[in-house]
Amino acid sequence: MSPTSAKSLKSKSGPQSSPDLSQSMLGSELLVACLEREGVDTIFAYPGGASMEFHQALTRSKKIRTILPRHEQGGVFAAEGYARATGRAGVCMATSGPGATNLVTGLADAYMDSIPVVAITGQVPQSMIGKGGFQETDFFGMTLPIVKHSYLVTDVNDIPRVIKEAFHVAVTGRPGPVVVDVPKNIQQQRVQAVFPKEVSLRGYRPEVQADDDVLNEILGLISTAERPVLYVGGGIISGEASEALRKFAEATQIPVTSTIMGVGSFPETHPLSLRWLGMHGAAYANWAVSGEMQVTKNGDQEVVTQTVPGADLLLAFGVRFDDRVTGKVEKFCEKGTIVHIDIDASEFNKNRKVQLAVRSDIRYALERLNAMLKKRPLTKKFTAWHKQIAHWKEKAPLGYRVTEEVLKSQHMRDHMEGCADEVILPQMAIAMLYELTGGEAIITTGVGQHQMWAGQYYRYKFPRQLLTSAGLGAMGYGYPAALGAKVACPDRQVVDIDGDGSFLMNVQELATAHIEKIAAKALILNNQHLGMVVQWEDRFYKSNRGHTYLGDPENMKQIYPDYLAIARGFNVPCERVMFKRDLRAAMTRMLESKEPYLLDVIVPYTEHVLPFIPAGRTVGHMIY
Numbered sequence: 090m091s092p093t094s095a096k097s098l099k100s101k102s103g104p105q106s107s108p109d110l111s112q113s114m115l116g117s118e119l120l121v122a123c124l125e126r127e128g129v130d131t132i133f134a135y136p137g138g139a140s141m142e143f144h145q146a147l148t149r150s151k152k153i154r155t156i157l158p159r160h161e162q163g164g165v166f167a168a169e170g171y172a173r174a175t176g177r178a179g180v181c182m183a184t185s186g187p188g189a190t191n192l193v194t195g196l197a198d199a200y201m202d203s204i205p206v207v208a209i210t211g212q213v214p215q216s217m218i219g220k221g222g223f224q225e226t227d228f229f230g231m232t233l234p235i236v237k238h239s240y241l242v243t244d245v246n247d248i249p250r251v252i253k254e255a256f257h258v259a260v261t262g263r264p265g266p267v268v269v270d271v272p273k274n275i276q277q278q279r280v281q282a283v284f285p286k287e288v289s290l291r292g293y294r295p296e297v298q299a300d301d302d303v304l305n306e307i308l309g310l311i312s313t314a315e316r317p318v319l320y321v322g323g324g325i326i327s328g329e330a331s332e333a334l335r336k337f338a339e340a341t342q343i344p345v346t347s348t349i350m351g352v353g354s355f356p357e358t359h360p361l362s363l364r365w366l367g368m369h370g371a372a373y374a375n376w377a378v379s380g381e382m383q384v385t386k387n388g389d390q391e392v393v394t395q396t397v398p399g400a401d402l403l404l405a406f407g408v409r410f411d412d413r414v415t416g417k418v419e420k421f422c423e424k425g426t427i428v429h430i431d432i433d434a435s436e437f438n439k440n441r442k443v444q445l446a447v448r449s450d451i452r453y454a455l456e457r458l459n460a461m462l463k464k465r466p467l468t469k470k471f472t473a474w475h476k477q478i479a480h481w482k483e484k485a486p487l488g489y490r491v492t493e494e495v496l497k498s499q500h501m502r503d504h505m506e507g508c509a510d511e512v513i514l515p516q517m518a519i520a521m522l523y524e525l526t527g528g529e530a531i532i533t534t535g536v537g538q539h540q541m542w543a544g545q546y547y548r549y550k551f552p553r554q555l556l557t558s559a560g561l562g563a564m565g566y567g568y569p570a571a572l573g574a575k576v577a578c579p580d581r582q583v584v585d586i587d588g589d590g591s592f593l594m595n596v597q598e599l600a601t602a603h604i605e606k607i608a609a610k611a612l613i614l615n616n617q618h619l620g621m622v623v624q625w626e627d628r629f630y631k632s633n634r635g636h637t638y639l640g641d642p643e644n645m646k647q648i649y650p651d652y653l654a655i656a657r658g659f660n661v662p663c664e665r666v667m668f669k670r671d672l673r674a675a676m677t678r679m680l681e682s683k684e685p686y687l688l689d690v691i692v693p694y695t696e697h698v699l700p701f702i703p704a705g706r707t708v709g710h711m712i713y
């Protein structure tokens with residue numbers, strides 16, 4: 090068998106052909122062949138000295154579309170967007186050193202939100218490792234706390250096994266990011282390809298199923314409960330358990346609240362939906378879980394007492410009791426029995442002690458529960474509980490209005506030219522987007538107030554519809570994630586609802602969108618501020634502005650930066666809207682565009698996201 094160099098491959102079968110697997114190949118070609126075998130159709134890859142061998146091999150792949158992001162962080166966020174939209178592993182690649190370190194935020198994000206990502210990085214040649222050579226960083230070591238698993242490939246023959254394992258680990262059990270670091274000399278070595286058929290990882294058994302006894306116990310708890318609530322999270326989505334959850338909720342008539350990660354796992358338009366809970370969640374969801382509370386003072390001491398009881402049974406499925414959900418954790422569903430089902434036992438009793446912890450694949454558990462309920466239907470209807478919840482929904486619906494603060498704001502003086510009734514509130518713009526897209530769009534977000542409003546004023550009907558950096562809260566996530574989602578789902582409308590601060594953090598990805606013809610839209614709710622930090626300044630720091638203004642202090646009347654000019658530079662169409670009367674037509678043009686599109690909506694910065702439970706406080710402290 091004659092060795093096949095990249096050059097001879099090119100001359101034999103043209104630049105687009107795959108390497109012939111019957112012949113020996115380069116390590117780099119072998120890795121690309123392995124990716125093809127995993128069904129990878131897209132990779133977000135930025136080249137450099139230590140990874141250009143891979144890029145050379147990628148130019149010859151017929152199956153993989155290589156997208157060049159304009160920053161590695163854009164690439165890993167796009168891979169995450171792809172993964173969140175599909176459930177398949179998102180794949181990104183970077184060179185050693187700065188290329189790899191630029192991936193770190195995205196890996197941390199994928200780790201926090203349990204998103205399957207495979208990140209392939211070039212590394213300096215093995216002979217240079219540990220010598221502090223040009224662009225050497227210990228990427229394996231650096232990322233250890235933020236990956237599900239990682240590999241430093243030290244033998245070219247290991248590539249097929251490593252890649253197969255990497256994808257298996259990323260998507261099975263509790264999903265997460267996997268790093269594969271490959272020294273350059275290994276990419277350049279010749280090898281005879283041998284592909285393993287199966288993966289066998291000692292000690293890794295991601296498939297776990299609850300036994301019937303414990304599931305029966307759960308049904309027993311439901312039958313004796315008066316006020317049960319389902320608290321569901323991202324595990325329902327990654328576990329493909331939405332359909333089973335809907336059947337279970339309908340069979341038991343138990344109301345459902347979700348975490349932000351769980352948004353869409355249960356249709357928010359369903360009568361049993363309590364929307365999402367936590368710091369900025371629906372008041373009625375928080376009350377349903379923890380009860381209504383009153384805070385009184387006893388000298389210096391605060392006393393929190395429950396005035397109306399909340400859930401007496403909390404079914405926590407595929408969640409992790411994040412502090413943004415629980416607030417002061419001792420008061421979270423203080424008086425209820427908690428059943429926690431999760432695939433990852435390390436979450437049990439980590440943040441909140443529970444009465445019953447069950448390790449299981451959530452879809453299996455729900456389907457089994459549904460089968461049991463079919464045989465022995467529940468007779469209870471929880472009528473009084475539903476009445477109480479209806480009362481709470483009436484007492485504190487989500488809502489917004491033009492307040493005195495808005496009318497007196499700098500925004501009004503500088504931009505609105507006395508047209509007070511033409512002001513666009515950020516919530517309004519999102520509600521309009523919901524209407525104009527029929528609630529069908531895939532939404533991504535940045536991080537901040539706009540993110541919370543995107544959660545509140547768009548209603549999500551299906552899983553993988555809201556793609557947001559929840560656990561890490563990484564600004565700059567929105568637009569690159571939208572690109573990844575749009576590449577994965579080209580027939581869907583994909584809109585990034587973004588903040589002016591967040592959007593600017595990965596603004597360079599407008600180039601990727603234009604050059605790669607990815608028609609993801611960006612709706613910027615431009616308040617010229619780091620709005621969420623401003624909100625905290627207003628509430629806790631007497632409105633003293635600590636570097637939260639993003640505009641030009643010497644010319645506050647001007648909108649800064651000028652996204653119209655920026656977008657022009659990228660050849661991306663862009664419009665700016667300041668007055669309500671222009672919003673609908675502009676948004677329609679954005680949605681109808683077949684190209685990437687930017688809509689810069691100028692909104693006041695004075696709005697606060699409500700409801701609001703300050704960090705570490707209780708439902709009794711909720712402002713709504």
Ligand SMILES: Cc1ncc(C[n+]2csc(CCOP(=O)(O)OP(=O)(O)O)c2C)c(N)n1
Nearest residue numbers: 537538539562564588589590591619620621
């Ligand atoms: C990378 C990063 N840096 C800083 C923060 C802290 N932070 C959270 S929200 C926020 C303000 C975001 O501003 P913008 O994107 O304009 O959204 P807005 O709140 O105004 O809607 C900041 C600075 C963060 N979450 N991520």
Ligand SMILES: [Mg+2]
Nearest residue numbers: 588589618620
């Ligand atoms: Mg802002």
